[in-house]
Amino acid sequence: MKFYSLNNTAPEVSFDTAVVNGIAPDKGLYFPEEINPLPISFFENIESFSNEEIAFKAIQQFVSGIVPNDVLKDILKEVLDFDFPVVEITPNIGTLELFHGPTMAFKDVGARFMAQCLGYFSRSTKNEVTVLVATSGDTGGAVANGFLGVEGVNVVILYPSGKVSDIQERQLTTLGKNITALEVDGTFDDCQAMVKNAFLDKELLDEMKLTSANSINVARWLPQLFYFLFAYKQVKSKGKEIVFSVPSGNFGNICAGLVAQRLGMPVKHFIASTNVNDTVPQFMLTKEYNPKPSTATISNAMDVGDPSNFIRIRHLFKDDFEALKKNLSSYSFDDNNTKEALKEIYNISGYIADPHGAVGYLGLKKYQQQHPETYGIFLETAHPVKFLDIVEETLNEKLEIPAQIQKVMGKTKISIKISNYEGLKDFLLKS
Numbered sequence: 001m002k003f004y005s006l007n008n009t010a011p012e013v014s015f016d017t018a019v020v021n022g023i024a025p026d027k028g029l030y031f032p033e034e035i036n037p038l039p040i041s042f043f044e045n046i047e048s049f050s051n052e053e054i055a056f057k058a059i060q061q062f063v064s065g066i067v068p069n070d071v072l073k074d075i076l077k078e079v080l081d082f083d084f085p086v087v088e089i090t091p092n093i094g095t096l097e098l099f100h101g102p103t104m105a106f107k108d109v110g111a112r113f114m115a116q117c118l119g120y121f122s123r124s125t126k127n128e129v130t131v132l133v134a135t136s137g138d139t140g141g142a143v144a145n146g147f148l149g150v151e152g153v154n155v156v157i158l159y160p161s162g163k164v165s166d167i168q169e170r171q172l173t174t175l176g177k178n179i180t181a182l183e184v185d186g187t188f189d190d191c192q193a194m195v196k197n198a199f200l201d202k203e204l205l206d207e208m209k210l211t212s213a214n215s216i217n218v219a220r221w222l223p224q225l226f227y228f229l230f231a232y233k234q235v236k237s238k239g240k241e242i243v244f245s246v247p248s249g250n251f252g253n254i255c256a257g258l259v260a261q262r263l264g265m266p267v268k269h270f271i272a273s274t275n276v277n278d279t280v281p282q283f284m285l286t287k288e289y290n291p292k293p294s295t296a297t298i299s300n301a302m303d304v305g306d307p308s309n310f311i312r313i314r315h316l317f318k319d320d321f322e323a324l325k326k327n328l329s330s331y332s333f334d335d336n337n338t339k340e341a342l343k344e345i346y347n348i349s350g351y352i353a354d355p356h357g358a359v360g361y362l363g364l365k366k367y368q369q370q371h372p373e374t375y376g377i378f379l380e381t382a383h384p385v386k387f388l389d390i391v392e393e394t395l396n397e398k399l400e401i402p403a404q405i406q407k408v409m410g411k412t413k414i415s416i417k418i419s420n421y422e423g424l425k426d427f428l429l430k431s
């Protein structure tokens with residue numbers, strides 16, 4: 001399959017080139033030329049397939065001609081070696097836990113898939129590549145873990161100083177080897193803008209091959225569609241119309257969910273739940289897209305003022321606002337709402353959510369006030385322990401620290417401080 005640039009002025013490319021480029025030379029995001037629906041029988045019989053089989057059927061068309069089927073199967077086996085359970089909260093609400101991977105956030109699948117693909121491509125080219133990644137908290141840790149020790153790949157992570165949780169910071173600053181963390185005096189949006197600028201900087205591009213491991217990269221973005229299929233498999237037998245509420249920041253995850261819907265998965269509606277960084281909820285009210293500087297919140301991984309993937313969502317609906325509205329609602333909640341939701345979820349079910357999942361729960365409840373007949377799933381995108389202070393203080397409960405997190409607790413942070421794009425460029429040219 002070919003991928004084209006959403007800015008429409010760059011050549012179409014194959015999957016491997018789209019992955020190695022990260023974004024197109026005209027700064028557009030890559031998009032698949034087709035999304036071919038899977039057979040109806042696949043969805044009717046989805047319970048009979050393993051997660052690896054589901055993922056293979058879903059992603060094969062996008063990588064065909066580039067990643068042979070046997071290699072793809074091996075990659076998926078490695079990537080999907082943990083569970084994705086839907087846990088019941090109330091009779092018409094479940095939560096899809098996406099935090100059972102090595103860094104305990106939903107980024108692990110995409111990061112590992114992309115790392116494996118790059119590893120496979122570099123076996124034949126032997127070229128070194130520098131992976132740039134901007135993180136508001138979780139992508140950095142997942143990419144660091146997924147790419148650690150991958151030959152021929154150097155990873156440079158940009159994160160906003162003082163705006164990620166202690167555990168998130170340890171996950172992305174303590175691994176060493178081929179991973180470097182740059183601590184940016186700014187917001188996540190500043191980090192993301194620097195990464196995008198680097199792709200246009202001829203001086204840099206003459207010196208090195210750069211790619212991105214954010215969800216702008218198709219190999220990071222597309223595998224996220226698996227989650228929605230895994231959830232569908234588990235709740236289909238309830239016989240109700242299904243809605244997903246997705247805690248959203250850069251909007252890659254929800255966009256992948258919408259691709260799963262295009263593949264034919266029966267879903268009534270998607271809810272993009274955000275914190276006070278409400279660029280998309282405002283767009284859904286006003287039809288005006290006005291990005292703004294991000295505000296720090298307790299659901300920090302969603303502190304994004306200019307979500308990269310919203311353009312892909314608009315493109316999926318051919319920029320038809322009414323068609324988009326039929327499939328997507330978007331609501332914003334503040335930190336007080338989020339803390340109240342953490343308590344409410346705990347009181348009704350004993351379940352300890354994280355602040356991002358709590359925002360997802362709020363969006364779902366708001367939607368279900370008008371649609372009580374639906375079965376709603378909110379995504380638990382990270383383990384609550386990653387936001388230890390907030391969750392323990394809000395619920396007055398002590399959390400157990402899982403083994404994955406204990407591993408980084410005693411390690412020393414190593415980061416390089418930078419304050420602007422020149423700092424990034426200097427670092428890249430000298431390293």
Ligand SMILES: Cc1ncc(COP(=O)(O)O)c(C=O)c1O
Pocket residue numbers: 105106137138139215247248249250251252253254301302356381382
């Ligand atoms: C825990 C958590 N929840 C939600 C999000 C938002 O996901 P997306 O950027 O795909 O909208 C992120 C970061 O991306 C995250 O780390």
Ligand SMILES: N[C@@H](CCOP(=O)(O)O)C(=O)O
Pocket residue numbers: 134135136137138139140213214215216249250252301302308
């Ligand atoms: N919330 C993310 C922000 C970047 O999102 P991505 O999916 O585009 O990598 C984070 O945790 O870093």
